[in-house]
Each structure stands twice: as C-alpha cells, then as structure tokens.
Amino acid sequence: MRSSPWLFEEFPELEGKVPWTPLGDFPTPVQKLDKLSSREGICEVWVKRDDRSSELYGGNKVRKLEFTLADAAARGKRYVLTYGGIGSNHALATTIHSRRLGLKAILILFPQPVTRHVQENLLLDAHFGAELILAKNSLEAALKTLWQIVTKRSVYVLPLGGSTALGALGFVDAMLELRRQIDAGEVPEPRKIFLALGTGGTMAGLLVGAKLAGLDSQVVGVRVTSSRIGNERKVANLANRVVRLLKRHSESIPDLRFSPSDVSVVHGFYGPGYGVPTPECVEAAKIVREAEGIRLDLTYTAKAFAALLSEARSGAEGPLLFWNTFNSVDLSALAERQDPRSLPKEFQAFFEGEPSF
Ligand SMILES: Cc1ncc(COP(=O)(O)O)c(C=O)c1O
Structure with missing residues (x-):
C-alpha cells in the first residue's frame, strides 16, 4: 500500500x-x-x-473512499451513512472499507430489480456489519437520514455513489x-x-x-x-x-x-x-x-x-x-453462507422466488 x-x-x-x-x-x-x-x-x-x-x-469506490473515509475519521465520526440501490456496489464497498477504520456503515437502500448479484451484495452488507434501512423514495430516505443523525449524532453522510x-x-x-x-x-x-x-x-x-x-x-x-x-x-x-x-x-x-x-x-x-x-x-x-x-x-x-x-x-x-470500475474479488461463496432470514424483515422479501437474472 x-x-x-x-x-x-x-x-x-x-x-x-x-x-x-x-x-x-x-x-x-x-x-x-x-x-x-x-x-x-x-x-x-x-x-x-x-x-x-x-x-x-x-x-x-476504493479511490473515492481513501479521501472520504479519511475525512469521516478525521472528524471523529463513528458512523458513515450512505445510499444506493439494494444491490449497490458503493454501499458494500463503503461497508467493507469503513470497518477497517473502525467506522460502522448505515445503508439507506432503494428497491431495484432483484438479481443474484443484488441478493449477494445485500447479504454481504449485513455480514460486514452494516445497518440496513429500506427507503421507497427520496423523501423517505431524507426523513430516515434525519432520524439517524438525530439519534446517533456522530454520523458522516456520504451521498449516492460517494460522489x-x-x-x-x-x-x-x-x-x-x-x-x-x-x-x-x-x-x-x-x-x-x-x-x-x-x-x-x-x-x-x-x-x-x-x-x-x-x-x-x-x-x-x-x-x-x-x-x-x-x-x-x-x-x-x-x-x-x-x-x-x-x-x-x-x-x-x-x-x-x-x-x-x-x-x-x-x-x-x-x-x-x-x-x-x-x-x-x-x-x-x-x-x-x-x-x-x-x-x-x-x-x-x-x-x-x-x-x-x-x-x-x-x-x-x-x-x-x-x-474497469467493477470489483473482481469474488465474495459469492461467503454470500452463499449467509442466511437471508438474518436480514431485517423488509429485506427478506427480496429473496422470495427466483431472481430475474
Ligand atoms: C461498477 C461500477 N461502475 C461505475 C459506477 C459509477 O461510478 P460513479 O457513480 O462515480 O459515476 C459504479 C457506481 O456505483 C459502480 O458500482
């Protein structure tokens, strides 16, 4: 490094x-x-x-997080709150790399077409310790963000895509x-x-x-x-x-x-x-x-x-x-070992039936 x-x-x-x-x-x-x-x-x-x-x-995401997570840590924050689709790579990257700096990720996630990759990322988010929150639209996301900031206090907010x-x-x-x-x-x-x-x-x-x-x-x-x-x-x-x-x-x-x-x-x-x-x-x-x-x-x-x-x-x-902006570390075996029933209730619906592709 x-x-x-x-x-x-x-x-x-x-x-x-x-x-x-x-x-x-x-x-x-x-x-x-x-x-x-x-x-x-x-x-x-x-x-x-x-x-x-x-x-x-x-x-x-790693290149962006080298700057933004450093900022969160320098400001003495304990949580990093960010957004994405339920299968967001940005959300998972933020979760995994935040943890290395002792920060906990809070993910506010929006529904998107359910694929195997989406399911995997959700399971991995939970496995790496993120708190998962579902939002159906941006108003709901804004209200839920406010609630997190007020109740947890030490929250660093990273917008969609960490951009x-x-x-x-x-x-x-x-x-x-x-x-x-x-x-x-x-x-x-x-x-x-x-x-x-x-x-x-x-x-x-x-x-x-x-x-x-x-x-x-x-x-x-x-x-x-x-x-x-x-x-x-x-x-x-x-x-x-x-x-x-x-x-x-x-x-x-x-x-x-x-x-x-x-x-x-x-x-x-x-x-x-x-x-x-x-x-x-x-x-x-x-x-x-x-x-x-x-x-x-x-x-x-x-x-x-x-x-x-x-x-x-x-x-x-x-x-x-x-x-090539995609992650090539294959975490599918780890995802497979996770139980969808360990996810918050509202996320379990994304595991009903076969994913579309
Ligand atoms: C694999 C991949 N490529 C590209 C992008 C887009 O990058 P940006 O949001 O900086 O335009 C993303 C964002 O999540 C991504 O996951």
Missing part, C-alpha cells in the same frame, strides 16, 4: 490539508486486450484494472497514476477512455485529472443510470467543485472551468432502466469473459464496454482504454 497519493507528490501543499488514508493497492495494472482485438478485428484496446484496487473489495468533490479527488489521482504508466511505457496514451457513468464522481475526477496530467485522451462516460442522476451538466458542475476544492488548498492548480459541452456522454446504451440488462451488454460481458477472462457486471461495466465495442466495430482508431 502506498504511503501517499500521487496527488500529494505532484502538489505537496495539499498534504495535511486534504484528508487521505491508504485503503487500496495502487497503481492498478494496465492490460492490453490482444485476444479481444484480434477476435473482433478491432483497434488496440486496453483496460485499466481498477477491479483489482483492493484484495478485500475492489472497483472504483462528493472530495471523493472525486480519487480519480484526479487516478489520472496522475495513468500518466505515470504512460510515461513508463506501460500503456500508450489512449485516444479515448470509456467508463460507466453513474453519479459522475469517477468521470468528473478523470476529467480534472486529465487536464492536470496534461493528457489529451477524451474521457467518454457511458450513462448507466437515469439521466436525472448522470448527465453532462452534473458532471461539469462536480468537476468545477473539484477544481475549487483543489484551488482552496493549492495555488499551483491552474484555472480550469468545465461546461456541459466539455463532457462527452454516450446515452444510447442505458436500455430500459437502471440494472436492467440489454442484449448489447449481455453480449459485451460474454465476449470479454471468453476472450480475456475478465468479468463485468450487467448494471455498469458491461453497458460501458458495449459502447466501446460498438465504437471499435464501427472502425474507430485506437488505442481505446476501458476503465
């Missing part, structure tokens, strides 16, 4: 002012997908293996990491970088990071959530908040300003809804698994990869880089 982020190496004045604690294994590897490219007859494709960002539980400006710093740092890998000759500078766009923290951080790292790669967010949650305006606003946060602590951060037209979002791969697989994403997940042995999830990464594949198949020039 590294002792400080690349961000503090490049901008030493941030150290001591911006909270940070090591949680992940960085840098994550970069890998060329040769077999995929030759099978498909497409350009050079690379993957940034953030799925391997932690041996405990990887994926894109605060502080959390997004994890992906500013990630771009500085990629720059180093390019400089070391491990990977060519990508023409485009594809990633799944949910609440936008990952994309906003990468956009700011690309500017600070002097990279010309175009960052392409593939929307996998409703356009109310993930869109060009939200990502630009968050990127501007990230810049303001950095500038508050460092005079050497340049004046950067993002408008929605600077944010490149692909909208056509979302399909009928959040967490609902599309034929394109099922095909993309199968192709990557068979060609390269890389497992993608059907809610986020397979939809994003389907967009990359479609562009590559239409004759796009490479190199393209896919930022």
